[in-house]
Amino acid sequence: MTLHSGRGFACINYPIGMNLGGDPAQALVHSTPDGKFMVTLSAIDLGQGMKSVTRQIAAEALGVPIDDVYVDTADSDTGPHDMGSFASRGTHRVGNAVIRAASEARAHMMEAAAEELEVSPADLDTDGAGNIHVKGAPTRRITVAETAIAAQFKQGRTLSGRGIFLIEPSGVDPDTGEMSPVTCFAHAALIIDLTVDDETGEVEVTKINSAYEVGRALNSRLVEQQLIGGAWMGVSHALYETTEPYYPDRREGPLDFNAYLMPGPGEIVPHDIAILERPAPDAPFGGKGPGEMCANPVLPAIANAVYNAVGVRIDALPITPEKILRGILAQGGARPQGQRG
Amino acid sequence: MPKIPVRFTLNEAEVGLFVEPQSNLLEALRRGAGDLSPKYGCGQGTCGACTVLIDGEPHLSCLTLAEAAEGRRIETTAGLAQGSSLHALQTAFIEGFAAQCGYCTPGMLMAAKALLDRNPRPSREEVIDAISGNLCRCTGYEPIVDAILAATEGRAA
Numbered sequence: 001m002t003l004h005s006g007r008g009f010a011c012i013n014y015p016i017g018m019n020l021g022g023d024p025a026q027a028l029v030h031s032t033p034d035g036k037f038m039v040t041l042s043a044i045d046l047g048q049g050m051k052s053v054t055r056q057i058a059a060e061a062l063g064v065p066i067d068d069v070y071v072d073t074a075d076s077d078t079g080p081h082d083m084g085s086f087a088s089r090g091t092h093r094v095g096n097a098v099i100r101a102a103s104e105a106r107a108h109m110m111e112a113a114a115e116e117l118e119v120s121p122a123d124l125d126t127d128g129a130g131n132i133h134v135k136g137a138p139t140r141r142i143t144v145a146e147t148a149i150a151a152q153f154k155q156g157r158t159l160s161g162r163g164i165f166l167i168e169p170s171g172v173d174p175d176t177g178e179m180s181p182v183t184c185f186a187h188a189a190l191i192i193d194l195t196v197d198d199e200t201g202e203v204e205v206t207k208i209n210s211a212y213e214v215g216r217a218l219n220s221r222l223v224e225q226q227l228i229g230g231a232w233m234g235v236s237h238a239l240y241e242t243t244e245p246y247y248p249d250r251r252e253g254p255l256d257f258n259a260y261l262m263p264g265p266g267e268i269v270p271h272d273i274a275i276l277e278r279p280a281p282d283a284p285f286g287g288k289g290p291g292e293m294c295a296n297p298v299l300p301a302i303a304n305a306v307y308n309a310v311g312v313r314i315d316a317l318p319i320t321p322e323k324i325l326r327g328i329l330a331q332g333g334a335r336p337q338g339q340r341g
Numbered sequence: 342m343p344k345i346p347v348r349f350t351l352n353e354a355e356v357g358l359f360v361e362p363q364s365n366l367l368e369a370l371r372r373g374a375g376d377l378s379p380k381y382g383c384g385q386g387t388c389g390a391c392t393v394l395i396d397g398e399p400h401l402s403c404l405t406l407a408e409a410a411e412g413r414r415i416e417t418t419a420g421l422a423q424g425s426s427l428h429a430l431q432t433a434f435i436e437g438f439a440a441q442c443g444y445c446t447p448g449m450l451m452a453a454k455a456l457l458d459r460n461p462r463p464s465r466e467e468v469i470d471a472i473s474g475n476l477c478r479c480t481g482y483e484p485i486v487d488a489i490l491a492a493t494e495g496r497a498a
Contacts, residue, residue, distance in 0.1 A: 047442030047479050225438040225484060232481025257387035257476060265469045265482035 001199035004336050006309025008192045010301035014293035015182035016283075017089030023167040025093035026080035027101040029058065031159035033152055035130070035145030037062055037105065039071045042079035043094045048291065049222035050090040056218060057095045057284050061102035062109070063126030064144055080162075088291025091218065092184060095284030096165035104161025112151035112159060113142050184280050186288040187213040190231075192301040196309040198334040201321030203306060205235055208271040208298070215280040215288035227273050227294045234298025235269060236262045242318050311335030349410040351376060352420025360407040366400075367391045369407035370417065378418040378447045382476070389475030392448035393417050399455040401474075418447035421454070429492040430454060437488035441479030448475045453489045462493055 017023055028040040039058045045051040051071045059066040073079070082094065107121070113132040114121040117140060125135050126144075133141035142150075151157040170180045193207040208231050217223040240261040245252050254260035279286020299317065307313050311334065312327030328334050344359035351374055358373040370376045370393065379402050382390030386404040393402045394416035421428040430450050433439070440446045449472055456463055456471035463471070468489045477485060 047440075049441075221438050225441065225480070228483055229441060229479045229481040232483075233478070256385050257383055262476070264476075265472050265486055268481065268483045268486065271481075271483075 001197060002334065003195045003197055004309040004334055005193070005195055005339075006305040006307070006337075007339055008194075008301040008303065008305025008308055009189070010192075010297040010299075010304065011189045012187065012293055012297040014088065014186045014188070014291075014296065016087075016092045016184040016186060016288050016291075017167060017182070018087045019167045019170050019181045019183075022169040023083055023089065023093060025082045025089075025097040025165050027054075027094065027097040027163040028080050029062070029098070029101040029105040029161045029163070031105065031109070031148045031151075033148060035064075035143065035148035036068045036070065037064060037102075037159075039069065039098060039101070040079045041071065041073045041094060041098075042076040042082040043085045043090055044073045044076075046085050048085070048090065048226060049219060050085060050094065052222060053091050053218050053287070054094055054098045057098045058102045060285065061099045062106050063128055065128065065130055068130065068144070080164075088186070088289045088293065090291070091287045091289035092280075092283050093165055093167070095218075095287060096282075097163040099163065099284050100165065101161040101163030104163065105159055106161070108151070108157060108161070109144065109147055109159045112155055112157050113147045115155060116142050116147065116150050183282055184215075184288055186215065186290065186293055188293055188297055190297040190301050192298065192305045194302065194305045194309065196306055196324060196334075198310060198328055201323075201325035201328070203239055203302070203319065203321070203324070205239075205269045205302065208235075208269050210271065210297075211274040211276055212290060212294070213276040213278050214290050215283050216277050216286035217275050218285060218287040220275060223275055223290050224273060226290045227275075228271055230290070230292075230294025231269070231271050231298050232263065234295040235302065237295065237317060238299045238302040239263075239318050239320075245320070308337045308339065309334075311337055345408050347408055347411050349413050349415050351415045352417060358407070362408070364407050365403050366393070366405040366407045366410050366415075367402035369410065370402060370415070373407075376417050376419050379451075380444055380447055382444070382448075387476075388445075389448040389452065389472075390445055392451045392475065394451055394455055397455065397458055399452050416451070416454070418450050421450060428454070430457070430489065433488040433492035434485070437484050437491055439480060439484040439488035445475055445477045445479075449477065449485055453492070456489070457493060463490075465490060 031037050055069050055071045059069045110121040110124050124132055126132050130144050131141045151159050172179045190210040194203055194205045196203050243253055280288050314323050342362050347360050348357045356374050360369050379393050380390035382388035384403050386401045391403040392399050395413050430453050452472050452475050468486050
């Protein structure tokens, strides 16, 4: 028995969102009587942190404390239309819609404050701590809460905003077939180190090194969280998961989680992540979104690393010990490809 | 068949229910007692989302007969916080970003609590062993293991 070390590399250019017949997202923002702001969305948070990120975006665009912003994604019947949470589009599409809605609400807030302070709205600014003041004269101020009360109970004005962000349908050039399905790409490179046992065919991933360029990481802990979890899912897809191991034959298909294999807490792979920030011009505060790309590059990198370790090229997932052993047998033994450096 | 009366304590409160014969504890907790914190995942005892503590030991409530809870002390995630102050594990899970979709989190928390209650300073391997019956699809487990270890350090500090 010999353990062969292998290293594999993969890069990804990942399109943010999709564009078939146009890709719109909408947001509504309104203030409560006490100067808090509610952001109403129909795109939902699947656990990727969209509520947290849209809350940050709304607070920044409104110029109010994040504690005073609530995001409601409860109901797509009562919220404004959105294409949904998929294709890694949440931060980019919904975030842009939130900026527009929040900016409109901010303009109304500044007009209401200007009326109370008897100045021009253009002379006002927010301090991000719940106050609106005259530029250069921070003591001439009114709180956001007082502004909201005055707007609703005295001026008869709503502090609200509507926002839509639309990636327009991209037509196909009849002569060349050219189109622009995507406006924004995120990028990553990932290296897998693993060992292959040439007697059992077992693979153990020992290290992941990755670099992700996701625009501005609007919430770096959420980005890191997604990248760690996504890489786990990539390892799982590459080496373990299938409902039909002998597809199209249903034989040996798992019927429960005991037989549906996934790595557990005992198989955690150390993962070093470098997050590179290159803000995208059409993204909310430059943030693109890691989304699905956090799982994708792991699979080809593992396939490449297995080839590097034993010279067996596997082109069907998952890369099971059986497939590796059959490959080694077919070529008359392991053929390590060697490593540079 | 007549329903069966069952009495137990749920997070230190006395609970009395009439349950269907052969119904499970998860159903009794969720539908009978209205505690929605234990989750229905697989219903087969393979995912751990329904983990609750019975007399301090972790059990899969989907595989536990409701009537077996008679006279027992049941703990669920809903009872972890004391008033407005969160349990050290809950704080550590939040600060360690150890939840994404959150569906496995109640089971993870209860499995971890059972461990820390009997072993306040577990090793990393003991933590991994304690949650090895709980599946998570989002986090890759590492943030969960780290959070449980962080909670033990927080207690000692």
